[in-house]
Amino acid sequence: MKKYKWGIALFSTVFILSACAAGDEAADTGFGEASAGEDELSDSEENSEEVVVDEDSIPVGLLHSLSGTMAISETSVRDAVMLAIDEINEDGGVLGKEIVPIVEDGASDEPVFSERASKLLQQDDVTAIFGTWTSASRQAVKPVVEEHNGLLFYPVQYEGMESSPNIFYNGAAPNQQIVPAVEWLFDNVGDSFFLLGSDYVFPRTANQIIQAQLDDLGGEVVREEYTPMGHTDYNTIISHIRDTDPDVIFNTLNGDSNVAFFNQLADAGITSDDVTVLSVSVAEEEIRGIGAEVLEGHLASWNYYQTTDTPENETFVSNFKEAYGENRVTGDPIEAAYFMVYLWAQAVEEAGSTETDAVREAAAGITFDAPNGPVEIDGDNQHVYKTVRIGEVQSDGQFEEVWNSGEPVKPDPFLENYDWAEAIQ
Amino acid sequence: MSYLYSKKTLVILGFVILLIMPFVLAPFNLNLLGRFLAYAILALGIGVLWGYAGILSLGHGIFFGFGAYAMAMYLTLQSGGIPDFMGWNGITELPWFWAIFSNPIVAIVLAIAVPMLFAGILGFFTFRNRITGVYFTILTQALVIVVTTLIISQQQYTGGTNGITGFDTIFGYSLNSVATQQMIYWTTVVFLGLVFLICYKLVNSRFGKVLIAIRDGENRTRFLGYNTSIYQVIVYSFSAGVAGLAGMLFVLQVGIITPSMMGIVPSIEMVLWVAIGGRGTLIGPVIGALLTNGASTWFSQTYPDAWLFFIGLVFVLVVVFMPKGIMGIISTIQARRRAKKYGKGRKEEAKLYNSSSI
Numbered sequence: 001m002k003k004y005k006w007g008i009a010l011f012s013t014v015f016i017l018s019a020c021a022a023g024d025e026a027a028d029t030g031f032g033e034a035s036a037g038e039d040e041l042s043d044s045e046e047n048s049e050e051v052v053v054d055e056d057s058i059p060v061g062l063l064h065s066l067s068g069t070m071a072i073s074e075t076s077v078r079d080a081v082m083l084a085i086d087e088i089n090e091d092g093g094v095l096g097k098e099i100v101p102i103v104e105d106g107a108s109d110e111p112v113f114s115e116r117a118s119k120l121l122q123q124d125d126v127t128a129i130f131g132t133w134t135s136a137s138r139q140a141v142k143p144v145v146e147e148h149n150g151l152l153f154y155p156v157q158y159e160g161m162e163s164s165p166n167i168f169y170n171g172a173a174p175n176q177q178i179v180p181a182v183e184w185l186f187d188n189v190g191d192s193f194f195l196l197g198s199d200y201v202f203p204r205t206a207n208q209i210i211q212a213q214l215d216d217l218g219g220e221v222v223r224e225e226y227t228p229m230g231h232t233d234y235n236t237i238i239s240h241i242r243d244t245d246p247d248v249i250f251n252t253l254n255g256d257s258n259v260a261f262f263n264q265l266a267d268a269g270i271t272s273d274d275v276t277v278l279s280v281s282v283a284e285e286e287i288r289g290i291g292a293e294v295l296e297g298h299l300a301s302w303n304y305y306q307t308t309d310t311p312e313n314e315t316f317v318s319n320f321k322e323a324y325g326e327n328r329v330t331g332d333p334i335e336a337a338y339f340m341v342y343l344w345a346q347a348v349e350e351a352g353s354t355e356t357d358a359v360r361e362a363a364a365g366i367t368f369d370a371p372n373g374p375v376e377i378d379g380d381n382q383h384v385y386k387t388v389r390i391g392e393v394q395s396d397g398q399f400e401e402v403w404n405s406g407e408p409v410k411p412d413p414f415l416e417n418y419d420w421a422e423a424i425q
Numbered sequence: 426m427s428y429l430y431s432k433k434t435l436v437i438l439g440f441v442i443l444l445i446m447p448f449v450l451a452p453f454n455l456n457l458l459g460r461f462l463a464y465a466i467l468a469l470g471i472g473v474l475w476g477y478a479g480i481l482s483l484g485h486g487i488f489f490g491f492g493a494y495a496m497a498m499y500l501t502l503q504s505g506g507i508p509d510f511m512g513w514n515g516i517t518e519l520p521w522f523w524a525i526f527s528n529p530i531v532a533i534v535l536a537i538a539v540p541m542l543f544a545g546i547l548g549f550f551t552f553r554n555r556i557t558g559v560y561f562t563i564l565t566q567a568l569v570i571v572v573t574t575l576i577i578s579q580q581q582y583t584g585g586t587n588g589i590t591g592f593d594t595i596f597g598y599s600l601n602s603v604a605t606q607q608m609i610y611w612t613t614v615v616f617l618g619l620v621f622l623i624c625y626k627l628v629n630s631r632f633g634k635v636l637i638a639i640r641d642g643e644n645r646t647r648f649l650g651y652n653t654s655i656y657q658v659i660v661y662s663f664s665a666g667v668a669g670l671a672g673m674l675f676v677l678q679v680g681i682i683t684p685s686m687m688g689i690v691p692s693i694e695m696v697l698w699v700a701i702g703g704r705g706t707l708i709g710p711v712i713g714a715l716l717t718n719g720a721s722t723w724f725s726q727t728y729p730d731a732w733l734f735f736i737g738l739v740f741v742l743v744v745v746f747m748p749k750g751i752m753g754i755i756s757t758i759q760a761r762r763r764a765k766k767y768g769k770g771r772k773e774e775a776k777l778y779n780s781s782s783i
Contacts, residue, residue, distance in 0.1 A: 123453055
């Protein structure tokens with residue numbers, strides 16, 4: 001019996017913490033139904049207390065996974081958004097008002113993303129949400145921002161084939177990352193491609209695009225392989241690589257799998273001299289996890305590197321390190337998350353209000369000198385003009401740029417300007 | 426009056442409170458409560474299967490997911506045309522196994538019937554061959570991996586990891602309007618009530634007694650002349666059907682279904698709700714689902730950076746100190762009260778009395 005007494009004591013302590021008085025009551029009466037209801041009521045009070053939003057401030061939502069598998073990538077992006085907000089506030093805010101960030105955790109879980117998005121739009125009355133990383137989470141938020149006519153600013157490169165009037169896409173569309181990379185590899189490295197990706201929508205779609213493009217160029221896909229998310233045994237795949245002897249491995253693996261793949265590739269004695277791996281999901285942050293020594297000489301395609309040589313980038317990198325620590329690195333999605341706040345702020349200034357339709361109208365054609373170079377919002381598809389850069393990993397874990405597109409490339413999410421892409425559109 | 430009577434009144438009172446919630450809560454909170462109630466329906470099905478028949482399935486995500494996908498397919502087709510992910514995956518004509526879901530009645534029937542049939546067939550082969558206990562549990566986990574991998578790899582037909590989303594209307598009404606959401610909420614409450622009633626009748630019937638007998642001593646029950654595998658197949662299939670129903674109601678309120686929502690982790694979470702609420706009861710799973718999800722939401726909104734630690738702590742404490750869940754605590758308290766009232770001698774008897782039925 002003593003055991004139970006302890007149990008009850010601990011249980012009630014924890015639940016007093018958690019569900020206020022409601023949880024306690026539930027334990028006494030068996031009324032979970034009522035208590036859950038009260039839980040929700042106390043939510044709204046709680047949040048309105050926490051964040052003071054008055055006439056002189058503009059609330060915005062920050063919706064990223066701060067827990068779960070995506071947290072490692074998304075927390076850095078959240079940091080970049082916070083940095084931009086702080087900088088803008090220091091400069092006097094937007095429309096003379098202070099920007100107040102309301103942070104929510106998407107928990108790497110799509111229903112949570114959609115739930116928190118509607119909380120931000122309905123309860124906190126934000127008009128703009130900065131957030132999401134995976135396509136699945138963006139698509140979970142999309143119907144919510146469309147229904148409540150809010151705005152989502154999305155910071156990550158993705159598979160394209162989408163254009164919502166309520167989303168601004170600040171990462172690369174396929175024609176700003178994948179298509180130029182394939183073209184460059186075909187011209188400079190070789191014509192036989194091995195396609196390797198994690199099993200989710202982005203790699204599968206990217207590989208469809210690459211297949212169609214190579215058919216048109218006269219190149220060849222020697223093999224296409226997918227492994228489940230989090231997969232860590234690449235020995236079979238590496239023996240396929242040996243057998244097919246490709247010129248290029250086009251790598252769309254995500255997360256942990258990259259660590260396993262590159263290390264096992266190096267263990268197998270295959271270096272960048274034998275075969276070039278070009279990755280589209282490996283940035284500075286990921287290099288720290290994988291190890292620069294096994295990545296050295298391999299390539300990546302992005303719009304921005306920490307080493308990108310612009311005066312804006314110098315300031316950005318030093319501010320970022322100052323705010324979050326000398327050992328932190330920036331990277332493409334981090335940079336996109338940073339400049340998209342500025343794009344939003346400019347659009348709001350231009351529109352003279354935070355109202356969605358006005359901001360959307362004002363946003364078309366807005367330009368900003370981002371750390372990666374000048375960017376501009378394309379009014380038709382709400383993507384961003386960006387410069388494409390191919391970089392080579394150096395021994396210090398940074399990239400050295402080997403090619404860039406020279407000027408910002410017009411975003412083309414549906415690949416409408418490419419004849420070979422007809423079957424994919 | 427008897428204690429059982431008062432427990433019944435409490436349940437009825439609970440449902441009445443749930444029914445009037447739309448007049449109390451803001452639309453956003455109502456929607457949250459609605460989706461928790463869909464989880465509660467699912468938990469009821471698992472509660473009967475695990476708590477009464479002793480079958481631990483860690484694969485109910487796929488039945489829940491099938492119901493959700495069936496409803497999602499119907500909702501997508503209602504918006505007209507073929508889904509956009511098919512377009513850019515090179516599919517130009519709607520495949521037949523999508524086309525049949527354009528009829529709402531077919532979609533709803535299949536959402537429940539297919540999980541039942543699938544579970545029935547699977548159960549038939551496993552239980553007849555006396556694959557039970559931990560082997561069955563492992564099998565259900567493997568099944569989850571198979572199904573989610575299949576859905577992800579067949580991106581052109583399923584939407585892959587992005588799942589299916591972007592619904593506008595249901596039966597011609599705007600899905601996102603407050604009135605429609607209220608109707609869906611009430612539908613969920615009514616179905617929760619119905620499922621609760623069915624489960625109540627089931628576990629208190631002769632059939633239910635046999636289930637408990639199987640849980641407590643399968644071989645003995647078989648030696649008594651019962652064909653235990655038939656009972657197990659039926660209850661497994663029933664529980665799968667309930668999961669399908671819950672999936673349908675869930676997707677109506679959440680507006681998205683992806684393979685990650687039916688994978689290994691969610692499948693284990695579903696069982697946790699039952700464990701927290703209390704095995705071998707019917708109120709337990711409902712409370713467990715509502716309280717766990719309510720607490721997760723509240724924690725994560727209030728402490729976005731640290732909420733998982735709290736939730737983890739609660740889970741550990743519940744498992745270590747409350748092996749019978751919240752309902753177990755309540756029973757213990759009540760047993761103690763009875764013991765005080767009637768003297769020490771009746772304490773054990775009182776506990777026994779409490780362990781029955783609801």
